[in-house]
Amino acid sequence: MISRGTTQQSSAPYNRRIVLDVIRRHGTISRKKIVELVSLSPQTVANITNDLEAIGLIVARRMKGAKKSRGQPPIAFELDPKAGNSIGISLDPGRASAGLVNLVGEILERREVDLDTHDPRRALASMIGLIRELRRRQRRSGRLWGIGVALPGPLIQTEISFVGPTALEGWKDLSVLDELRDATGLQVFYSVDSAAAALGETLFGVARPLDNFFYMHFGLGLGGTLVVNRSAYRGASGNATEIGHIPAVPGGKACYCGNAGCLERYLSLHSLAEALGLSQAPDRDARIVALLERDADVQLKSWCREAADRLRDAVCVIENVLDPLTIVIGGSAPKLLVERLVALAQPLHHSVRGGVAAPTTRILLSERQEDSSILGAAVLPIYDLLLPRFEVLQQERRGAADVAGLLGQRDLTGAGRL
C-alpha cells in the first residue's frame, strides 16, 4: 500500500514524509514514478525532492541507460546512506549487543559484551562504554540521530514486568535510560525488543512489502508484536502480544510469572539451555549451535520435538486471532534452530490462513536473525523520520531542528514514558 499525498497546505510535512517513504521502499526511484505513486503534482514532488536533497536525506543520481526526455531529466533518487547513523543497543539478560547503523539499515560496526544486568548501574556503565566505542567510528561531520534501546518486555509496569531469567530481573523502572541520555548528550528512544525488531523488519527486512504481519521474537525469552499498517500495535497500556506468557500446557512447567505452562517455558533459548544443562554456560549459544550441527544429542532432539509442537499450536492461535499476512520469526536464536523447529512443526494446523496463504509463506524467517535486535533498536531514532505513520513507543525527540521542522515531526514527549 502506498500512502497518497494531499493538496492541503497544512499537510506539506506529511507529503514530504510520504515521498521519503516511497523513495525508501523502492531503493531507487525516478521523480516521474514518485509522481504516479503519491498523486501529487510534478511541481510539488520536485519541490519536495529539492527540499529533501537540500537537507541531505536523499541523493539524486543519473539513471543509467535512460534517455533524456523533454522536461524530465533522467534523475533517480535514493536515501543517502551517509545522511546519518544511529546507535542501536539490544539489552538481554546477561548481554548487550550494539551497532552503528546507517539510514539504509547497514550495520557499520558491531559490539557485544557480557554483563551482569541484575544491576542497572553496571548495565548503564556498559552501555556508555559501547556507545563511546561506536562513536569513534562515527564521522565527525555526520549526523547521529540518537540511541535506540531494545529491552525484553513487558516494560510498562505490570505484575509480570522485570521478573524471571528472561527479563531484566531486579529492575524497577527504566530511569537508567534518562541517565544514559544525560551521560551521552544524545536522544534516547526505547521499546520492547519484539516491537523494535518488528519495525526493523518493516523498514529493512523480509517484511518490507507487508502492511501487516505478526513478528515472533525468539531469543532468550519469547515475545511478539503485531504490525498493522506498518505500525506496532501496542494495546491499552503498551504491553500487547506478550505471547511468551500465554498458557500453552495445562498443568505444565512452573513459570516465573506465577502461572504454569507458559509458552516461553517450552519455546525459548532459556528453555533449551535449561533442558541441556547450559543455563549458566558463558558460551551457551555456541554450544547449542555445535549440538545442532552434530544432530546426535537425545535431549536436544526431544526438546525440539516438544518445542515444535508448541510452535505449531502458537501459529494456529496467532493466525486465528489476528489473521496476519504472515508470521515472521526473528530474534537472537540461531537460525539453524529456528529452521529446525519450523520444519518439525509441519504440517501446520488448519487455520484461517490455511488454504489462503501458501504453506511456505505462513512463516517467514528473518534474514537478519542475530542482527535483528540491534537493527530494531537502531531503527527507533530514525523510524518516524522514514515512515508517514509513527505510532511507536518513543521517549524523546531528536534535536535536529531543520529535519524536524521540514518533516513536521510532532512532539510525542511522554507518549512512551512509564
Ligand SMILES: [Zn+2]
Ligand atoms: Zn509465564
